[in-house]
Amino acid sequence: MKISRKNLKKFIDEEVKKFLNKESIAPRPEKQAEDKFEGETKEAPVETPVKPGTKQPPVTRPLKIPKKWPNTMPKPMPKAENKEPKKLNEGFAFMMENARMRSLMNEVSMDIDPSQFGAPDPSIKAGIEGRNETPFSAVEIFNTRAINQSMLEKLGSEEYNAIVQNVLATNTLDMMQMMNTYKLIVSLERSKRRRLEALALSIVKNKFGLPDEVVEKIKASLVNDGEIEPPEGGGEENPEEEAMDEFTPEQQAVIKKHLDKRIVHNALMMGAGYRAHAIFDGIKNSLDAIDARLYPLYKKLMPNMELFMWHAPVEEMFGQRMMMGKSELDIEPQTGEMKAEAEATMFPILLHEVAKAAVEILFSQHLVDLWEKHGEKVYNSVMKKSESYLDEHWMKLIGPRLWKYLHDAIDYVVKSRDNDYTLVAYILNRMAIMEPEQFMELMGDVLNRGDVAITKIEAILDEVQADIEEFEQDQNRTPAPAEVTPGDNNEDEISRLLKTNEKNLLQSKAPEQPEAPKRKKLADMEIDELNIELERAIGNENFERAGKIRDIINSKIA
Numbered sequence: 430m431k432i433s434r435k436n437l438k439k440f441i442d443e444e445v446k447k448f449l450n451k452e453s454i455a456p457r458p459e460k461q462a463e464d465k466f467e468g469e470t471k472e473a474p475v476e477t478p479v480k481p482g483t484k485q486p487p488v489t490r491p492l493k494i495p496k497k498w499p500n501t502m503p504k505p506m507p508k509a510e511n512k513e514p515k516k517l518n519e520g521f522a523f524m525m526e527n528a529r530m531r532s533l534m535n536e537v538s539m540d541i542d543p544s545q546f547g548a549p550d551p552s553i554k555a556g557i558e559g560r561n562e563t564p565f566s567a568v569e570i571f572n573t574r575a576i577n578q579s580m581l582e583k584l585g586s587e588e589y590n591a592i593v594q595n596v597l598a599t600n601t602l603d604m605m606q607m608m609n610t611y612k613l614i615v616s617l618e619r620s621k622r623r624r625l626e627a628l629a630l631s632i633v634k635n636k637f638g639l640p641d642e643v644v645e646k647i648k649a650s651l652v653n654d655g656e657i658e659p660p661e662g663g664g665e666e667n668p669e670e671e672a673m674d675e676f677t678p679e680q681q682a683v684i685k686k687h688l689d690k691r692i693v694h695n696a697l698m699m700g701a702g703y704r705a706h707a708i709f710d711g712i713k714n715s716l717d718a719i720d721a722r723l724y725p726l727y728k729k730l731m732p733n734m735e736l737f738m739w740h741a742p743v744e745e746m747f748g749q750r751m752m753m754g755k756s757e758l759d760i761e762p763q764t765g766e767m768k769a770e771a772e773a774t775m776f777p778i779l780l781h782e783v784a785k786a787a788v789e790i791l792f793s794q795h796l797v798d799l800w801e802k803h804g805e806k807v808y809n810s811v812m813k814k815s816e817s818y819l820d821e822h823w824m825k826l827i828g829p830r831l832w833k834y835l836h837d838a839i840d841y842v843v844k845s846r847d848n849d850y851t852l853v854a855y856i857l858n859r860m861a862i863m864e865p866e867q868f869m870e871l872m873g874d875v876l877n878r879g880d881v882a883i884t885k886i887e888a889i890l891d892e893v894q895a896d897i898e899e900f901e902q903d904q905n906r907t908p909a910p911a912e913v914t915p916g917d918n919n920e921d922e923i924s925r926l927l928k929t930n931e932k933n934l935l936q937s938k939a940p941e942q943p944e945a946p947k948r949k950k951l952a953d954m955e956i957d958e959l960n961i962e963l964e965r966a967i968g969n970e971n972f973e974r975a976g977k978i979r980d981i982i983n984s985k986i987a
Contacts, residue, residue: 630649
């Protein structure tokens with residue numbers, strides 16, 4: 430008998446409804462008993478009616494990363510190398526002068542611990558003490574005063590003193606010794622680059638709790654000296670900025686708020702990167718599994734490089750970091766696909782660039798929101814004023830201490846939630862899409878009122894965890910029959926659905942497999958077995974396990 434197309438559709442529709450309304454969907458008695466609290470009557474959840482032929486609206490993804498950028502929106506560029514000092518915009522000159530005058534009236538030198546290294550370079554000291562302009566000069570939270578210091582002076586003093594102590598705890602290197610140590614590191618790393626690149630991604634993923642969808646966007650590469658290309662437009666003169674009278678008073682206020690927020694974002698990106706290479710003690714086993722000579726060289730060189738950054742005039746630091754490392758977002762205009770490329774000439778700097786790229790991805794939704802809410806002209810004005818390559822040196826100096834304050838508050842909250850560091854990325858992402866006033870208020874609390882900041886971060890985390898739970902429930906939700914009502918061209922989709930559900934049903938009835946035998950403990954293995962495990966761990970790029978195995982082998986040999 431020939432079946433018409435119309436009857437076939439009707440038959441398939443009825444079979445789908447039968448399949449989806451099997452008794453397995455009804456709550457089981459034991460499940461009801463599980464969910465019921467003593468003395469409580471639990472009612473079945475009421476489902477929202479769905480109009481036939483429509484689908485339920487998707488739950489917002491817990492992690493908000495741009496899937497598509499506006500077609501004409503320029504991507505964030507690497508910081509341009511502007512030879513001329515950055516000039517103040519007329520619209521902000523009065524505010525900047527007020528901040529500078531407050532600092533001069535209450536001028537107190539940086540609180541520097543006495544040591545053989547003295548104070549930072551005068552150009553840096555003058556900027557931090559408010560006598561010269563910095564990118565932080567007009568940002569209110571850096572001009573708040575605690576006793577006899579501005580917040581910028583406090584952050585700068587703490588960071589410089591910490592670096593001095595790190596140098597004193599290792600060995601002081603002169604410039605020639607630093608260059609020789611650097612060359613030795615590069616030569617040792619050359620044959621191990623792929624493993625070190627994988628280690629950098631693994632460390633940043635774990636420390637920032639990054640989901641795979643972020644890690645997959647980052648490409649990490651160790652390259653030779655001279656192979657890192659300068660930023661686009663690197664030789665251009667400082668472009669003349671637009672006059673603020675081109676904007677309405679409302680637009681000027683929007684620009685100021687988002688400019689402040691972007692400057693703090695840039696400082697946190699840079700600070701997260703530089704703080705990343707301060708964890709060498711925690712990854713010593715992983716480094717030793719690759720080459721035991723690297724860890725002591727990193728520990729000796731990096732504090733001296735950081736101290737050098739504080740003792741060199743700002744103007745002389747043009748291009749120094751760019752020659753050794755770079756990270757930038759690469760956005761495909763047609764598809765909106767976003768990738769980040771992190772390059773460096775040695776592992777500690779690669780670790781910095783990968784961490785910076787990861788945080789930039791987590792913060793990137795702010796740029797799309799700025800463009801979509803306020804338009805191209807406002808977006809371009811904010812980016813022109815915040816993306817100077819000269820500013821990058823200041824971000825390096827102050828960013829690590831700013832990041833430490835925020836990281837310590839987040840770390841406190843995460844430790845109270847079962848040490849679940851997969852939540853860190855969600856917290857940072859949620860902070861990044863706050864309105865500027867709300868974000869700057871939180872950062873002010875982070876710097877001045879830690880207990881208040883922790884309470885606010887806990888509230889953010891509560892929202893994040895609720896969104897994650899809702900999202901996971903939505904992903905696992907069985908579609909209602911109305912959602913799969915056949916149309917004119919969806920027989921293929923119905924067939925796929927029938928096969929998928931049939932496969933799931935068969936899998937649910939599959940007999941339980943016998944439990945796999947337990948693996949032998951490392952401590953109980955013989956030397957030959959441990960050597961096999963060591964090779965396997967290195968091959969799988971599990972450097973932490975490889976380090977542990979190497980320690981056990983050494984103890985057995987001894």
